[in-house]
Amino acid sequence: MNETKQDPREPAIVAPAIGLVNRQTFQAAPRRAITGIFLILLFGALYLAASFVLPVVFALLFMLVLSPVVRFAQRKLHIWPPLTAAALVFGTFLVIIGGFSFLTGPLTDLASNVPRYIAAVNEEVEAVRERLGTLRGARIEASQAVRSEAAPQGPQSVILDGPRLLNSAALLVPQIAASIAFALIFLFFLLSSGSLFYQKLIESLPKLSDKKLALTIAHEIETELSRYLFTITLINAGLGVVIGTLMWAIDLPMAPVFGVLAFALNFIPYLGAIAGMMLVGLVGLAEHGEVSGALLPVLLYLAATTVEGQFLTPILVGRRLAMNAAAIFLAVAFWGWIWGVVGMFLAVPIMVGLRIVAGYVDGLKPLANFLSAERHPSEGHDDAETE
Template structure:
């Protein structure tokens, strides 16, 4: 007589499917880890490529507008790239002096800030003494024959030269590649259409590509203009208040505002520090950070939701995770492009039924179905 399991035949397929699911899960995990590993060690190549695509997407509406006015795409793309390079490097050169002065005076700024906050430091004096005693005891208990080994670090000049060379290479690749992307016109769309056999698939692919590009281009260009306006308003307001180097804080506010919540908080903290050591009165020193806070509230609660729309808003949890991940992976540049990359992923996922649940997870607003499920669960 045959065994019962062989007659039914059910345990073997179930076990086989379970093994296949485990293998697929394992392969997916390995693929994710391998992708993170590749992104980290190939950042010198991938980072300028992503920056070039984001810059090209941001400037594409202007290229299309100029094309409808009779200006060919290669000419308009070249003009926009030249203007972008001039604006970025001109602003950097103009602000290099004040930024270098702030860096050189960092120690004195810290000392003056400590003096202003001396009355708030007393509760922490005992804790600092305990920490110093623990460090002294730890060093004294070290064995006399043991030597401390310190790895020699590269000199400051060599590090600076390496950073300048790397930044220059990244900028060159970014601007040249973005120029080619914008000047190529509809070449990529033609290649996408040629990749499909049936006409219905060609139309659907072309519609999705155009929708994704239009929404992302609109978002990036609009947010860049809004951040520029925010920086201009903050810079002019701080100049009227009497803050030193108001242009530096305006540019810093515009750049840091690409980091929702985090960027505004960093701007307020920096302005508060400089304001406390600049103005003798505590009450007047709080005017500058209060003005920055008011500008951030108006921009975040009124201007951006009205102009950009709430459909492209990302929930705060996803933003914090993305900023932490990309800043760990690619540093400050990764942190600045974290939210634009999230928007790109969300828009792309919203156009595919199989990926729509990812776009819904990234969205700031609950969908109608999720609200009904939440009400039923209650």
């Protein structure tokens, strides 16, 4: 029988190979740790510097949306970019002022009625407790004993009042006004510079391939965000008109205000619709004094948002910008945790830009795949052929 002889040079070859693998493994671990530490510090900085970062993010977002208008006016109409930028910024300012002027009065009335709305909710809760208590005699006796020992009487759950809420809102007005002014001024400088932003971006990169890739990514983000925000704004405007009309048809007070709020809240996926339904349900309960009066506006609101979310938005936005529903929900929750309600409005635009960038970077392709919606095999084949 022939025995296989071991090559005496094999240990000298295998040992360095094993050592190389171990070195690569140990070298990759610190890089992952550094990346994790960097992300933690980054999100911590975004949280702490929200008052400065948010106006900058809004200005950059509007710059990406309005830059095509400035370039079109410069190339086709031969208008000086600062003039176009000033007109766009002034128009944005007028829209903001008009929105505040329209909503200030109705929202003040709504805030002043908050105790009445909460009292109506408390009455319904107490009624439900009494109905459940008839089936549980022991619980009735215990609740009566607790109520007899408790000193305060009346609806203790009503802890909000109109003046206190208005005073807290008044304290935020100067800060909000300063943030809006800063964002508009910064937006003017970004738009008036024309293509200087992209030129500086290209000049900061060393390789020609990196310059072309950065320019491609920037233009695609600009195009997709402009298309997405324009389409979603039109959809939400139509939804606001429909909901305002439905609330007016059932004689719900301040129906136009609910239409405007539906328009604004629908920029927040999922959670915005839930907040709108809770609001109309609360007002309906306070006005009619019974649960059936709250169910009708909630059901109408739910029907309108369901038609919009399941039919209109997929058709008008298209599959190109379709994203993973779970990823959208996580993004809304995360940026809401970082920046509050404003972060919820910014979650989807940030997600769109991140998905586009991840699609061009080899190491981030799994992230782009996770953020994208599920595609049919035929769609993926068509995309591959197109590329």
